[in-house]
Amino acid sequence: MAGNSFGTLFRFTTWGESHGPAIGVVVDGCPSLLSLTEADIQPWLDKRRPGQSRYTTQRQEPDQIKILSGVFEGQTTGTPLSLMIENTDQRSKDYSEIAAKFRPGHADYTYWKKYGIRDYRGGGRSSARETACRVAAGAVARKVLGDGVTVRGALVQIGPHKVDRSRWDWAEVDNNPFFCPDPQAAAEWADYLDGIRKSGSSIGAVVEVVASGLPAGLGDPLYDKLDGDLARAMMTINAVKGVEIGNGFEAATLTGEQNADEMRAGPATEDGYGEPEFRSNLAGGILGGISTGQDVVVRFAVKPTSSILTPRQTVDLQGKDTDILTKGRHDPCVGIRAVPVGEAMMACVLADHLLRHRAYARG
Numbered sequence: 001m002a003g004n005s006f007g008t009l010f011r012f013t014t015w016g017e018s019h020g021p022a023i024g025v026v027v028d029g030c031p032s033l034l035s036l037t038e039a040d041i042q043p044w045l046d047k048r049r050p051g052q053s054r055y056t057t058q059r060q061e062p063d064q065i066k067i068l069s070g071v072f073e074g075q076t077t078g079t080p081l082s083l084m085i086e087n088t089d090q091r092s093k094d095y096s097e098i099a100a101k102f103r104p105g106h107a108d109y110t111y112w113k114k115y116g117i118r119d120y121r122g123g124g125r126s127s128a129r130e131t132a133c134r135v136a137a138g139a140v141a142r143k144v145l146g147d148g149v150t151v152r153g154a155l156v157q158i159g160p161h162k163v164d165r166s167r168w169d170w171a172e173v174d175n176n177p178f179f180c181p182d183p184q185a186a187a188e189w190a191d192y193l194d195g196i197r198k199s200g201s202s203i204g205a206v207v208e209v210v211a212s213g214l215p216a217g218l219g220d221p222l223y224d225k226l227d228g229d230l231a232r233a234m235m236t237i238n239a240v241k242g243v244e245i246g247n248g249f250e251a252a253t254l255t256g257e258q259n260a261d262e263m264r265a266g267p268a269t270e271d272g273y274g275e276p277e278f279r280s281n282l283a284g285g286i287l288g289g290i291s292t293g294q295d296v297v298v299r300f301a302v303k304p305t306s307s308i309l310t311p312r313q314t315v316d317l318q319g320k321d322t323d324i325l326t327k328g329r330h331d332p333c334v335g336i337r338a339v340p341v342g343e344a345m346m347a348c349v350l351a352d353h354l355l356r357h358r359a360y361a362r363g
């Protein structure tokens with residue numbers, strides 16, 4: 001099975017299965033002399049960790065990170081960083097009833113068709129347990145980006161219920177179990193999601209990730225576009241079904257006048273040119289595949305959790321019709337836990353492009 005690596009200069013490779021003894025990630029291309037300890041990585045894993053509210057699965061995975069290589073006396077050495085997380089909550093028995101059936105919405109059928117093997121204990125490599133490794137790599141990427149760059153994610157829609165952007169407050173994101181920037185929407189979502197959860201159902205969501213403090217110039221204009229790489233990064237996250245940059249699909253409804261991010265000269269500098277100031281950011285901080293220096297804005301749609309308690313029609317390994325309901329411990333809305341994963345993927349793409357920018361940019 002190929003395709004376990006992501007990135008060009010800042011490149012990570014994940015390994016391990018959801019029900020094996022451990023999962024991990026090797027981060028290659030991280031520059032030397034960056035301060036890095038387990039305490040720099042752990043908070044991001046804690047943010048993704050399940051079992052923290054009634055709106056996420058009650059599986060208990062402490063997700064304790066161990067740095068096995070690539071750090072000496074609290075600094076990166078420039079050699080491969082190897083990061084490991086032990087799996088401690090592997091209850092295979094929850095999955096025993098579905099071992100001979102394909103779960104709708106999961107990768108069970110496609111994996112079996114392609115590889116001829118069925119890891120019924122939570123999906124093996126296709127399990128979103130793998131996303132913990134991405135979050136660990138993302139913590140390293142944040143070090144590469146430095147303190148001047150902020151990468152923040154928020155949940156902006158659950159089912160049909162959107163946040164009110166006039167109430168957007170980043171400080172609110174850590175005050176509710178949804179990573180929601182609108183406190184009123186968060187309160188409404190709590191009731192809504194309780195209903196979804198109690199009925200044994202699930203619901204989709206939209207995540208927005210914003211990077212601030214980036215220089216202009218990251219990305220290349222053709223096949224290595226920054227927006228192209230971000231779209232790919234987000235689409236590699238489990239359950240993501242759509243990605244938008246900036247105003248995304250909304251752009252199709254606008255006129256050229258409405259969609260123009262107009263520019264004005266900023267204050268003059270010593271050589272006479274002012275850095276331009278953009279009067280809007282519908283493009284999401286990227287023009288021609290290259291960052292403008294504005295916020296980079298990505299949104300992605302996450303489908304509803306496929307494992308639900310309502311019986312669904314499916315087939316078994318013998319090709320016979322059957323029904324399935326997925327017992328076990330699942331999130332009513334996996335979009336919530338996708339927020340730190342989206343942040344991590346954004347950080348990894350940006351760190352990669354920052355290193356590539358240093359190689360190609362005009363001197």
Ligand SMILES: Cc1cc2nc3c(=O)[nH]c(=O)nc-3n(C[C@H](O)[C@H](O)[C@H](O)COP(=O)(O)O)c2cc1C
Nearest residue numbers: 106107126128238239305306307330331334337338
């Ligand atoms: C953080 C995270 C946690 C997830 N947890 C679950 C889960 O508990 N139950 C489930 O059915 N799907 C879960 N998923 C989604 C599945 O992994 C995904 O739908 C499945 O592997 C099929 O892949 P696809 O939806 O990308 O086609 C999760 C996704 C993410 C991002």
